[in-house]
Amino acid sequence: MRTAHKKVLSVAAAIAAIGLVSGCGSAAAPAAPSADAGPVTIDVWGWDAETTQQVVDTFNASQDKIKVNYVLQASNKATQTNFRNVMESKKDIPCWMPGTGPITTALVNGWAQDITQYVEPIKDKYSKGAQAAAQIDGKFFGFPAGPAATFMMANKAVYEKYGLAVPKTWEEFVTTGKELKTHGVTVMNLAGEDPSTLVQMSQQAGASWFEIDGDKWKVNLQDEPTLKAVDIIQQMVDNDLVAHQTYQDRPALYSYFDSGQLATVPLAWWSMTGYQTNFKASLGQWEAVDVPQFKDAKEFVSSGVADPGFVPVGCENPAAAIEYVHWAATSKEALEAGRNKKTGAIGVPAHLADVSTYTEDVVPDKIFGAQPAAEVGKVISKAQNAAVGKFERGPNYDAWFPELQDQWGKAMAKQITLKEAMANVQAFITKDLETKGIKYEVSK
Structure with a gap:
């Protein structure tokens, strides 16, 4: 245990030695x-x-x-x-x-x-x-x-059946979800084991859960942008506007998505073919649309993290x-x-x-019905061009992400609120950093 502790300490010291945040200007490369x-x-x-x-x-x-x-x-x-x-x-x-x-x-x-x-x-x-x-x-x-940036698939047949417009903001997403609920339709799926929607919405809102500051980490999973995302998701959960189909049973998941009981699916370009392959009843009813924005957003932003x-x-x-x-x-x-x-x-x-030359060619031929592939390609290009790309996950990602999954699951089951879940995950992170001898402070 002592050897491992010293190793982590030396890593923390190495970060400072590299001068990641030196505060000094650098010459042109x-x-x-x-x-x-x-x-x-x-x-x-x-x-x-x-x-x-x-x-x-x-x-x-x-x-x-x-x-x-x-x-x-x-x-x-x-x-x-x-x-x-x-x-x-x-x-x-x-x-x-x-x-x-x-x-x-x-x-x-x-x-x-x-x-x-x-x-x-x-x-x-x-x-x-x-x-x-x-x-x-x-x-x-x-x-x-x-x-791989996020955009949305909306079941056009569902929205038209109930005379509703596809929401363009997350705030409208909640309002539209309440109307859809009266018709027995959920606005989106939030699997109990998958907190990716929370991460993506937090990133889109401008959250920064981790930052490097000299030889220490700044940690904050409860900043204003994160809480903005938390509030939207909490409203969807509290009002039973979302489904909780698990990704661990793909046949059941695809069957539910295909049933007409789900209105909207967030996705990235690479997953389109999988939906076309597994949909039957709703094939051709979907259309590609922009991912909703927060109502006070100053520019169009899509989520997406790359390694x-x-x-x-x-x-x-x-x-x-x-x-x-x-x-x-x-x-x-x-x-x-x-x-x-x-x-x-x-x-x-x-x-x-610029990915516009390539996006049209990856659009499947059936799932989007009358929507031209060129139009779908433009939606994908817009998302890719606006992808944030950066979302720092700290030095102990492997340790805290399973905890986030666990806390997210409890929040989806209404055992705790999502705000409480984020506080619990932050407490887990700080305790883990403390144990490993990694310097940190909790940002205010």
Whole structure:
């Protein structure tokens, strides 16, 4: 126990030593160096058995300066375990590690290199949300990663049947939900095991649960933006406006969504096909709409968090790694190489500053009925361009998120209020930080 305690203390001290919040101005980053004197070979890790290898092969064939060796891992979980072992042994360290958690975790563990000088000259290729997700105190410790932004599917047939407009604000969402309830329809589903809606709405409202301040963390899960989100959700729960179908029983979940008893579904672009595949009765009745905003919002904002990949400490060819990753993320050749051979599908490159070229092509052909794919694509593009990207999750995310799930479940079951749940989670976080010897203060 004492050894582990000292290790965490040294990590906290390392944060301060790195100068994450120095308060000092920094000089403009130099132009990105060309790839390290080559030819060089770099190892790139990942767990995708198909498309990533296609991208790597295309890159290797396109030039002779850098050779990428793709090291396939068994799974996301196996990647995390194997990477931790490699970093502890300091042997066979790759030059690219895909994102498996918050970039702050990678930095706190001493894993992520500062790659600002390589990313700064090319950052405008990436959305503001993608850049924000990869930065800590204005420095790039991760590579820009695009969050899958939230938009909504509304069952148009349901709204038209009862003469209701699809709500454009969260406040209208509650009012509309009360009217729908009189017809036996719920406005949205809030699974008892999944607090993602709370996290997304808090982020959208401008909440900041964790901040780094010198050598300590600031913690506040009860700030004004969070309570704004909490209030909306609490009203929906108190008035029984929402369903609580679990994601652990997918057939039952899809059946309920398809039944006409649910009016609205928040989603990201990648989940559209799953709904089309599993819907029958309501197929063609849905339309893509913007995610509701808070009524006092000054600009349109969508939620979305990304876990950026990074160049590990110990990689001796960081410029080569960034050259490959940037090519893979932005070039037409790479995007084409990443096409799924079985389905012919290309995903939305959510990290790009403008995704409008790609969104229409990922829209399924049946679920949205008469709504043109181009119109659905515009909804997706609008969400992606407005994605926040950044939502700091602190140094002990793995510890506190299960607690949030537990407290959220109790709130959904009306055993406690959601405000009480957030106070309980904050108390859990501070106690855990105290136990681990990590400096913090609770923001007011």
